[in-house]
Amino acid sequence: xxxxxxxxxxxxxxxxxxxxxxxxxxxxxxxxxxxxxxxxxxxxxxxxxxxxxxxxxxxxxxxxxxxxxxxxxxxxxxxxxxxxxxxxxxxxxxxxxxxxxxxxxxxxxxxxxxxxxxxxxxxxxxxxxxxxxxxxxxxxxxxxxxxxxxxxxxxxxxxxxxxxxxxxxxxxxxxxxxxxxxxxxxxxxxxxxxxxxxxxxxxxxxxxxxxxxxxxxxxxxxxxxxxxxxxxxxxxxxxxxxxxxxxxxxxxxxxxxxxxxxxxxxxxxxxxxxxxxxxxxxxxxxxxxx
Amino acid sequence: xxxxxxxxxxxxxxxxxxxxxxxxxxxxxxxxxxxxxxxxxxxxxxxxxxxxxxxxxxxxxxxxxxxxxxxxxxxxxxxxxxxxxxxxxxxxxxxxxxxxxxxxxxxxxxxxxxxxxxxxxxxxxxxxxxxxxxxxxxxxxxxxxxxxxxxxxxxxxxxxxxxxxxxxxxxxxxxxxxxxxxxxxxxxxxxxxxxxxxxxxxxxxxxxxxxxxxxxxxxxxxxxxxxxxxxxxxxxxxxxxxxxxxxxxxxxxxxxxxxxxxxxxxxxxxxxxxxx
Numbered sequence: 001x002x003x004x005x006x007x008x009x010x011x012x013x014x015x016x017x018x019x020x021x022x023x024x025x026x027x028x029x030x031x032x033x034x035x036x037x038x039x040x041x042x043x044x045x046x047x048x049x050x051x052x053x054x055x056x057x058x059x060x061x062x063x064x065x066x067x068x069x070x071x072x073x074x075x076x077x078x079x080x081x082x083x084x085x086x087x088x089x090x091x092x093x094x095x096x097x098x099x100x101x102x103x104x105x106x107x108x109x110x111x112x113x114x115x116x117x118x119x120x121x122x123x124x125x126x127x128x129x130x131x132x133x134x135x136x137x138x139x140x141x142x143x144x145x146x147x148x149x150x151x152x153x154x155x156x157x158x159x160x161x162x163x164x165x166x167x168x169x170x171x172x173x174x175x176x177x178x179x180x181x182x183x184x185x186x187x188x189x190x191x192x193x194x195x196x197x198x199x200x201x202x203x204x205x206x207x208x209x210x211x212x213x214x215x216x217x218x219x220x221x222x223x224x225x226x227x228x229x230x231x232x233x234x235x236x237x238x239x240x241x242x243x244x245x246x247x248x249x250x251x252x253x254x255x256x257x258x259x260x261x262x263x264x265x266x267x268x269x270x271x272x273x274x275x276x277x278x279x280x281x282x283x284x285x286x287x288x289x290x
Numbered sequence: 291x292x293x294x295x296x297x298x299x300x301x302x303x304x305x306x307x308x309x310x311x312x313x314x315x316x317x318x319x320x321x322x323x324x325x326x327x328x329x330x331x332x333x334x335x336x337x338x339x340x341x342x343x344x345x346x347x348x349x350x351x352x353x354x355x356x357x358x359x360x361x362x363x364x365x366x367x368x369x370x371x372x373x374x375x376x377x378x379x380x381x382x383x384x385x386x387x388x389x390x391x392x393x394x395x396x397x398x399x400x401x402x403x404x405x406x407x408x409x410x411x412x413x414x415x416x417x418x419x420x421x422x423x424x425x426x427x428x429x430x431x432x433x434x435x436x437x438x439x440x441x442x443x444x445x446x447x448x449x450x451x452x453x454x455x456x457x458x459x460x461x462x463x464x465x466x467x468x469x470x471x472x473x474x475x476x477x478x479x480x481x482x483x484x485x486x487x488x489x490x491x492x493x494x495x496x497x498x499x500x501x502x503x504x505x506x507x508x509x510x511x512x513x514x515x516x517x518x519x520x521x522x523x524x525x526x527x528x529x530x531x532x533x534x535x536x537x538x539x540x541x542x543x544x545x546x547x548x549x550x551x552x553x554x555x556x557x558x559x560x561x562x563x564x565x566x
Contacts (some may be wrong), residue, residue: 013382032417107311113549228502277407
């Protein structure tokens with residue numbers, strides 16, 4: 001039983017974290033909302049004035065907005081499909097007895113620890129470069145025409161890079177979940193004559209549903225904010241071919257110095273992320289009770 | 291329980307697993323190999339895998355010309371600094387939520403998590419302007435502050451899930467024996483909590499080391515950590531593959547090694563305890 005004294009003490013211990021996080025959440029967000037209602041360009045100081053929802057109107061009618069929204073969804077969905085399907089396959093594979101399992105695991109997990117700017121640069125220059133890249137060398141070796149990946153399929157190339165970074169995360173989580181699968185149940189099903197495919201569909205997949213949901217939700221949060229990979233490889237181009245919402249807001253506020261417009265875009269991004277967050281929070285909240 | 295699997299099947303699975311593992315690891319391996327090549331060899335149209343003249347020249351050049359160590363030091367200060375400050379704030383908070391839970395503890399935890407869901411770009415402008423106006427733009431202190439706040443929810447959550455596993459009765463026993471709150475924390479809780487705190491520290495250093503939104507947007511020359519340093523290589527004049535590889539290898543090596551030790555904590559920390 002907690003005494004009155006320990007309650008007071010616990011409140012004191014809690015407050016720095018709570019106050020800081022509260023300020024961190026409310027102050028910048030309040031400022032963003034406020035800026036989003038102003039005409040506010042850093043290149044024209046002193047001309048700030050209240051314009052209501054004008055910035056939102058300009059943001060939604062910006063010719064880059066729809067491509068950016070579509071690109072964002074394509075990027076998130078593309079990476080999710082690759083990492084979840086690949087992750088389940090890899091997790092099932094790594095769950096089997098393998099010689100040198102520890103080392104294989106290390107090899108598979110490694111990309112997750114590579115900083116985004118490094119992985120983007122390595123893929124862009126050393127692998128995907130149409131002249132000096134390794135893929136071009138392999139294509140020439142096979143008598144094919146090398147592909148200029150970032151000119152011809154910029155978004156797909158970025159999806160590949162980001163998927164490479166997140167596949168380890170999905171694999172690791174799904175593998176962890178897989179290892180808690182009841183082995184005896186599996187053996188019993190096998191003895192009852194269920195083949196590997198039926199066992200996978202009826203035992204493995206249902207067992208992994210929860211972990212897959214967690215992977216999808218957490219990755220979505222991070223994928224909505226993919227930034228360095230785009231900055232380093234394509235800078236959002238050619239045209240708007242690889243501009244995402246995050247990158248569009250970055251361009252508007254940091255390159256065009258249009259604080260009002262960028263802030264309106266920021267708020268749109270916050271709303272989008274919140275839709276995902278609500279689902280994620282429910283999942284984790286449920287687990288907290290269990 | 292040992293599973294009985296025929297050796298031939300194990301051999302096939304092993305070959306497949308190693309093949310895929312090496313394929314996934316290949317870009318990293320290729321970077322490391324290229325870092326030991328000469329620039330000419332690095333862009334050879336018939337790339338050689340192992341049979342080239344190994345050289346350490348790129349490492350020398352990168353260190354001399356671009357102040358690699360300076361950026362490395364910035365990364366260390368920012369990643370370790372923000373993690374330590376975060377721990378300092380989070381340990382008392384997680385302790386109190388785990389051992390003196392109130393009616394609203396769960397709501398509080400969920401609310402902390404929700405702050406993590408906010409996309410960085412939503413607050414980019416105000417944070418940039420605040421940093422500029424307070425003179426914290428392009429300083430290590432500014433980034434330590436921002437990354438502390440960015441990762442604080444994860445730190446609190448990780449610590450909370452670890453502290454939850456410490457049996458509360460031990461603390462009550464100590465309290466009955468007349469231990470004060472201070473000595474309770476110091477002599478009873480700390481030894482049991484050290485492994486959890488260490489894991490939290492490790493994972494957060496990794497996250498902060500690789501953080502690439504704020505580090506790229508809030509730094510210029512002075513306090514740029516390795517993320518920004520490497521990104522500067524994307525400009526055309528900096529395109530020397532072997533040197534790029536050497537710089538990349540040095541930037542990822544420390545965290546790759548730390549990361550391999552933290553596989554288990556990674557799952558737990560990044561899923562907020564939802565998958566263990």
